Amino acid sequence: MSDASSSAGTVGKALEVLDLVGAQGRPVRFAELQGLSRFPKATLYRFVQTLTNEGMLSFDPERQTYGLGIRLVRMAHNAWEQSSLAPIARRHIEALSAQVGETVHLAQLDHAQVLYVDKVNAREPLQMYSQAGKVGPAYCTGVGKVMLAYLDEDLLARVIEQQSFHPFTPHTLNTEAKLRDELKAIQNRGYGFDREEHEPGIICVAHPILTPGGRLLGALSVTSSTGRTSLTALEEFVPIIKETANAISVEAAQWRFPDTHQPKGS
Amino acid sequence: MSDASSSAGTVGKALEVLDLVGAQGRPVRFAELQGLSRFPKATLYRFVQTLTNEGMLSFDPERQTYGLGIRLVRMAHNAWEQSSLAPIARRHIEALSAQVGETVHLAQLDHAQVLYVDKVNAREPLQMYSQAGKVGPAYCTGVGKVMLAYLDEDLLARVIEQQSFHPFTPHTLNTEAKLRDELKAIQNRGYGFDREEHEPGIICVAHPILTPGGRLLGALSVTSSTGRTSLTALEEFVPIIKETANAISVEAAQWRFPDTHQPKGS
DNA sequence: TGGGAAGTTCCATTATGTGAAACTCAGTTT
DNA sequence: AAACTGAGTTTCACATAATGGAACTTCCCA
CATH class of the missing domain: 3.30.450.40 (GAF domain)
Structure with missing residues (x-):
């Protein structure tokens, strides 16, 4: 309840993480995200997991990086169309x-x-x-x-x-x-x-x-x-x-x- | 815990709602969504509110309809780029x-x-x-x-x-x-x-x-x-x-x- | 082979989400 | 004009799900 500006609920926080990944312009490692976000490690970790499971983030196992997921592209196509x-x-x-x-x-x-x-x-x-x-x-x-x-x-x-x-x-x-x-x-x-x-x-x-x-x-x-x-x-x-x-x-x-x-x- | 297929957490449910809106291909009224979703009215309502506040859904006050929000288009641009x-x-x-x-x-x-x-x-x-x-x-x-x-x-x-x-x-x-x-x-x-x-x-x-x-x-x-x-x-x-x-x-x-x-x- | 950092799991605590029901307020209908 | 209807909104006791400190496990580099 400190700043009402951005994100109160869990959903808002998750989207914040999503934006954070998007803002980097390139796939990011977990540690990078941690440095950028206001969330403690475990919390951030869970968000990243959830978002990955949901297809909003994609995880590259070779590089150990997270990028914006393909589900977003699909959604955005819908968004544009509608x-x-x-x-x-x-x-x-x-x-x-x-x-x-x-x-x-x-x-x-x-x-x-x-x-x-x-x-x-x-x-x-x-x-x-x-x-x-x-x-x-x-x-x-x-x-x-x-x-x-x-x-x-x-x-x-x-x-x-x-x-x-x-x-x-x-x-x-x-x-x-x-x-x-x-x-x-x-x-x-x-x-x-x-x-x-x-x-x-x-x-x-x-x-x-x-x-x-x-x-x-x-x-x-x-x-x-x-x-x-x-x-x-x-x-x-x-x-x-x-x-x-x-x-x-x-x-x-x-x-x-x-x-x-x-x-x-x- | 009935079907592990889709969405356990709050974030997953919110995304489910988002997909639901997207799937209609046109802006939808609240009542339509209610008929389509598995969530009770109040719950669905709060999701729609949250998502609208977050810019993931956009509300057309003239028509009283919800559509996918503009934030998605921006995210998708990022997604495509990265x-x-x-x-x-x-x-x-x-x-x-x-x-x-x-x-x-x-x-x-x-x-x-x-x-x-x-x-x-x-x-x-x-x-x-x-x-x-x-x-x-x-x-x-x-x-x-x-x-x-x-x-x-x-x-x-x-x-x-x-x-x-x-x-x-x-x-x-x-x-x-x-x-x-x-x-x-x-x-x-x-x-x-x-x-x-x-x-x-x-x-x-x-x-x-x-x-x-x-x-x-x-x-x-x-x-x-x-x-x-x-x-x-x-x-x-x-x-x-x-x-x-x-x-x-x-x-x-x-x-x-x-x-x-x-x-x-x- | 040891030191360190990145990534992952645990779990008691508590903040958040939940949804039945009650309410508001148009726009009907009687 | 009073009663009805149904979409949309708010409330609140309750329970689930999020939280984050700390401990643990890799994995890398020296």
Whole structure:
């Protein structure tokens, strides 16, 4: 009961361990984990055992290392398929990318971060950091700022608290005040920009995706580089982007389950 | 203590709920879940709460439905990145696909099923069921049979027990005896075929990926359709496929972690 | 062949999970 | 408008399952 922030129950702790393994980016030995986690050896050991038995972690007996398990991949495939946004948006963002000839990102807000859930590359892909499944900062990406702009104040305050405001580039908005001003501008304008705030040379126009009721679903962006085009040129695409966002939103709203209850059979 | 098969601890039960949600393929209401799960209402409720708080499930307040959460997508990205096979194999299978001009699959064995972990489409993609993250039957796919052929007898017996032997097509090997004969043939030959055993018109050549020590890592296949080519023609590719499998295997073996322990800082 | 570190098991203690039942609160139905 | 319904939520006495210090077993390296 000391910090309510993360994980009270057993399940939460187990997931914490899972994240810890995932965060390393490579399979880890037990001892490494022990050093990183707040749990005593025996406790951690049991978690790792359980998770391995459950298929959420995989154990490599040759190397004596634990990695994220294959069951996760399967689950995530389901997650992606059933998330109301990504599968529906697919063909729309493909069409958009084809029309504008640039890379398109689809993102959602995950806690205080941007999660890229899908990406369609331009014919000549940019060399950049994003990728489906990757997370990025919210305060200095086009999609991130646009989504923040459509959060209600309570949540926004909490999310802003968690931003690092690390100055990735000279253009990064590195204070809450600057960010808040930007969010107001986005609210007025209805869309936002990334002015090389996260990666030098990378710019984008981003647009929110809202339910008809105004709830935030996610955001999409058209991304390019200063070498290829300019913000002014990208802004030309806003009408098409807006249309795409709308189309996704409408389709997502129609996405009802067949009926209140389903037949029980397979 | 009735069936030790699935989930003893709390974590296991929570994951069971998670799978249940995932299995529906669409967001579900609480009542639906209740009907499907073995847990009493209050217990199930708490699980769903916990999982939602943890970000493993997402709750849509408009529709009052639960879906798999966004945290899973993030985890899966990590899983894919740190699995010893998929990221390493990427460029190899891309090269292979470019060379042979056909679709290439990379698969691993997940319990008794084939999990497709990556896929590179030919220039003209086939209309077929596979996709990264999807699972398929082991006894009637090229990659599946090849992997079975390199399992040791103990495990093989257990895995075979779990095959349905459903006759997807007239060519499906629908008995254990037929399958066992086929596995022997594969062991002698070093690679295997799919002779329209899973989907009519879909054929492939599959090759195992083994560690230098002989442990099974996965399998890859070159897939095409009877309309486009023949098994005999596909068999021509075996040397290149074998080479690719080898290259992947070698690279996977070198894939050591930097050192026994890592610095603690972020 | 001994010292040390990694990995594993034990078990008394206690925190956590459990689930029947009671409650709330819509949206019906009478 | 009062009673009913059923989904969703909360409560609380009880029991199971998690906890972690300490002891034990490898396995490696000197």
